[in-house]
Amino acid sequence: MTMTTAPIIELRDVSKSFGSVTALTNINIAVEPGEVHCLLGDNGAGKSTLIKILSGVYQPTTGEIRIDGQPKVLATPRAALDEGIATVFQDLAMIPLMSITRNFFLGREPTTGYGPLRRIDMKTADRIAFGELAKIGIDIKDPQQAVGTLSGGQRQCVAIARAVYHGARVLILDEPTSALGVHQASTVLRYIVQARASGLGVIFITHNIHHAYPVGDKFTLLNRGTSVGTFRKDQITEMEVLDIMAGKRELKALEATLNEVNLPG
Template identity: 70%
Template sequence: MSERTPMIEMCNVSKHFGSVIALSDISVQVHSGEVMCLLGDNGAGKSTLIKTLSGVHRPTHGEIRLNGEPARFKSPAYALDAGIATVFQDLAMIPLMSITRNFFMGREPTVGWGPLKRIDWKLADRIAKQEMGKIGIDVRDPSQPVGTLSGGERQCVAIARAVYFGAKVLILDEPTSALGVKQASVVLRYIAKARADGLAVIFITHNVHHAYPVADAFTLLKRGGSLGTFRKEDITREEVLNMMAGGAELESLDAELAEFQRSDTERADADTSGVRPPLAAGQ
């Protein structure tokens, strides 16, 4: 794996906002046909990282490489033209517009030329229906408002849109965070399909239970820094959880909870025995 050229790579990337260090010396590699999960709690730097990859921010230090070549994106449009598609949490969809309109978003197929040029709605509807069918979602009427779909299905519309328009790198920002178990499984299934189709997928989440089944590798972020990158075969789900939460913090929490439980037990024993605990001075 290491001998192949990564599809996308961050090399010692840092991002500063004035005196605030949002990212510090981050290096990540993602190959085609691979799912890299970026894991971290709130404030770990996940959002800044994906905005840097997708052209919203420019790195303060370091370099981004696309298929081995240095890449500098002036805006998200340049990143999209280069094949980097980002699906943010808000999905950039208009609920009252049709599935087809949301699928194409201004890139609808046309017929005719010059002043007679017009949108080919029949072809657009057929493409939207076919692309959704490929991921197992049967859309009876692609002209129905996208707001009538479930959360998981709307995520899949956004992902299918990115894939259809030639994405080589697919960045997913917390796609399962607000979904139930069944809806999340739909999205995870499509992430696995995108990997099988040869895309390089970056899956940002704080939910290890969603990340572990589909991931090939994990990069753990904490307070803007990287705790390392690990292949799935080299780390267990429990080890990932422990690193995210912090072993020392968990041990401290366990000790505090045990102390609370001991105090509650002593108070309950005193109440049942009729012996009241001694009053503090002045009571």
């Protein structure tokens, strides 16, 4: 008998309203371990609202969130982190003038000593930060250098490695490649593949299908707060995803309607 594993995180018929404005309607998403689930949509599609629901900033108006098959209320971002759901936002929540090590731990530094003599164990912190970044191919000379001296792609990888080290089971990445060049974007995409290989579930939010398709396993397409559908990679081509995002289906339907109206008769 084949055993089935519940998704790490699942949204069931989730909707979100702000007064009379409906931001999301009946969204269904399930993220499995060792899977990259891409959320695709243009500006205004509802991606930001969905991220905030997944990360505990907002709660759904209707519908439910399930973690490992069990209904959960993610009342705060802390509650989401406690469930192993880590979100790396576009601003990365980093302090450019602080060191790589301090940004890597940022309030969770290892300590040594007791009572009034307790202090940050910087030697251990440096060793861990250096080792974790080396694992993903980020070669730094000194973990005490300011994180602002790193490239955009390297800073993204520091933020992702930080989340993984501190126990993330699901990584939610908010447009991680949007402001990066080709080489820097490839660094981030390579690490997404590494995270998937280690058994994490990855939610990759982007509007760039050319970055999403090579690494994605599933694709959920959002349009004005609704889901156009979820497709496995073997069910849809990159060009078909692009056509849906560009609204070509809607344009073709409108064209057919106008042709019917204009028929003589």
